[in-house]
Each structure stands twice: as structure tokens, then as C-alpha cells.
Amino acid sequence: MTPLSSAINTFSLPxxxxxxxxxYGQDILSVNQFNREDLTYxxxxxxxxxxxxxxxxxxxxxxxxxLANLFYEPSTRxxxxxxxxxxxxxxxxxxxxxxxxxxxxxGESLPDTVRTLECYADxxxxxxxxxxxxxxxxxxxxxxxxxxxxxxxxHPTQALLDLFTIFEELGNPEGLxxxxxxxxxxxxxxxxxxxxxxxxxxxLNYVSPEVLKMPEEIVAELxxxxxxxxxxxxxxxILPETDVLYVTRVQKERFASLEExxxxxxxxxxxxxxxxxxxxxxxxxxxxPRVGEISMDVDDDxxxxxxxxxxxxxxxxxxLLAMVLGKA
Ligand code: CP
Numbered sequence: 001m002t003p004l005s006s007a008i009n010t011f012s013l014p015x016x017x018x019x020x021x022x023x024y025g026q027d028i029l030s031v032n033q034f035n036r037e038d039l040t041y042x043x044x045x046x047x048x049x050x051x052x053x054x055x056x057x058x059x060x061x062x063x064x065x066x067l068a069n070l071f072y073e074p075s076t077r078x079x080x081x082x083x084x085x086x087x088x089x090x091x092x093x094x095x096x097x098x099x100x101x102x103x104x105x106x107g108e109s110l111p112d113t114v115r116t117l118e119c120y121a122d123x124x125x126x127x128x129x130x131x132x133x134x135x136x137x138x139x140x141x142x143x144x145x146x147x148x149x150x151x152x153x154x155h156p157t158q159a160l161l162d163l164f165t166i167f168e169e170l171g172n173p174e175g176l177x178x179x180x181x182x183x184x185x186x187x188x189x190x191x192x193x194x195x196x197x198x199x200x201x202x203x204l205n206y207v208s209p210e211v212l213k214m215p216e217e218i219v220a221e222l223x224x225x226x227x228x229x230x231x232x233x234x235x236x237x238i239l240p241e242t243d244v245l246y247v248t249r250v251q252k253e254r255f256a257s258l259e260e261x262x263x264x265x266x267x268x269x270x271x272x273x274x275x276x277x278x279x280x281x282x283x284x285x286x287x288x289p290r291v292g293e294i295s296m297d298v299d300d301d302x303x304x305x306x307x308x309x310x311x312x313x314x315x316x317x318x319x320l321l322a323m324v325l326g327k328a
Pocket of ligand 1: 074078287
């Protein structure tokens, strides 16, 4: 029996915070704060969360703890998976998904809003349209801030769940060829995932039109770490050697011109025909939502991992909440 299972089996006993535990009390703002040792620990806990949920559904590890879910941008997966994660661990959630109905609409600043919420909650999950907003919130908050997406900046918990998906589906990512496809300019999930994968010996293939290519500063940052990177405008050439195909949506909300968006939105569409050229042992991932870049006909292909990916997200977020609150 693992230490966490053992604790779960005795959860009626008082179970104190482990102040020297990894991530205890820390903000989660960027994937750059993690090393491979951290990832090993997070994924051990996430894997165990998965097995516990599959066995008993929920348990009282975070009984009495409160999460504030503060979303200034729309979300289905991130918001609801953090809620599910907290509730499966016995904690509760203050949901603020419509900031127009909060005091934000009266002009309250982000620093004041987070300092308000931390009076009531033990941890704050924040999504905001501006790059750097979560780092700003963390300067003011004493309780941990978890970045749930800051504009086109980062989405670290998405990258952590993406990598957990790769571990669970294909094993250790060492030596894999990972192809990132679509809107690599505005897609914060690919920015975070590329940085996280830089901890492993992977090859990164960037497939996008010129105007949506991976930002130069990220390519340069990974170049300094000697990550193998190559850019393409078409998928065909690189698909046969790809182990992970990570598809992204062209982000309408980030375009100034609707006309430009319309020209680019259907540039790449994954269909059953596309999948014929792919390896048998590979996976297709997508942070979702999708708006046509993967045909629904692909969903029954066992290589389509994007629905399983969402479930891995809940286990990863259960692990992160337990860790920042000193319970894992
Ligand atoms: N992947 C993701 O961030 O989805 P939501 O926008 O629905 O949270």
C-alpha cells in the first residue's frame, strides 16, 4: 500500500498539513518552475488519485479546505475540472465564473479581488485575459495562486495534464516526436507544453501558417536548452514520424480582424483520411474546445486521446491541489 492510500484508509483521523511537502503553499504560475523531480512526484500523486477515484470516487483529504475559482474568461474544462477535483477531495468551491456579476463590474482591481477571496478560501485558481495577471495576483495574495490561463501567456496546469496524458498513454516521453499543430502564436497551451517538454529529450515539430507560428522568444528559449525544433507549413511530411499530434484551435478571440480569422480557421483539419498516414502507436491530443480542426469521425479512433486527456486533467488537478495545500 502506498503512503497516500494508507492515509486515505485512515482519513477519519486528523491528517495535518505537511509543510515541507513539495509545492506546499506555492503559486503555480509557469511551467518553468518545475524540474523533472517535481514532475515525477506530481505524476505519482496524480496516478494514485486516478486509482483512488476509480476505486472509491471521492475521499476527504481536503475536508474543510476551500478553493476560489476566479475566471475572467470563459472556461468549461479548467473551471469544472478544478471544481470536480476539489469536491472529489472533500473540499468546497467558491465559483466566480461570471465576473460581471461580482464587484469586478464595479471597478474592483485584481489585487483587491484576490485579497478579498483569500479571506475566505485557501487557494485561488485564476484565469484572466492579460499576460502576467496571475503573477501580479500572486504578488498581492498570501494564499497560493494557480494560473488557469493568462491571455496568450501560459496555461501551466494544462501542460502538466498534457504531459501526464503522454506518460499514461505512451510512457516516458524520452525520444518522442511531438507535433504541435495550428495556432502556435496565440495558443497558451502549446507555449506551456513546449517549455515543459524541454525537460525531456524530445523533438518538437511546429506546424502552422507563417502568421501563427511559435513565438520567436519561445523558440530561442528552447534553442538555448538544445531542444530539437523544426517548423513546417504542412502536416503531411512530419505526420508519419509523429508520436504525439497536439492539435489546437485557431483562436478567434485573439484576432483583430474577423476576415483574417476566416482565412486561417480551416487550414488544418484532421480526418480519418489524415490518420491513415499516422503511426498505429501514436496519440492525437487537443486541449479543447475544438471548432472543426478534428473531424468528429476521428473520435472513435483509439488513437484519439483528447477525451481521456480531459479526465487526466482532473487527476492532475487533484494532485496539485493536494500538494499546494500540504496534503500529499
Ligand atoms: N483546455 C481548456 O483550457 O479548456 P477550457 O477553456 O474549457 O477551460
